[in-house]
Amino acid sequence: MPDANVRIPEEAKDRLAAIAAAEGLSLRAYLARLAETLLTPAERAERAAKALAALKSWNGYAPTPAEQQDLDSELDRRLAQVTGR
Secondary structure (H helix, E strand, C coil), X not given: XXXXXXXXXXXXXXXXXXXXXXXXXXXXXXXXXXXXXXXXXXXXXXXXXXXXXXXHHHHCCCCCHHHHHHHHHHHHHXXXXXXXC
């Protein structure tokens, strides 16, 4: 398979290369692995729907859209708290 050229800031390339090297990988191998492991928004939505269906089947858990929004907001708040954002 042919390689592709991607233009990113030099600082971002250097950071990714350092992360890759720390894991014993080339930048090319690291980016290929990253692309294979990250989920697309559609894949994340599909997994979330499957998880909700499994929870409903297992214990009847079926939050309303408002409850889901409240839970998402609480998760965002907690993540921001621990990441300092």
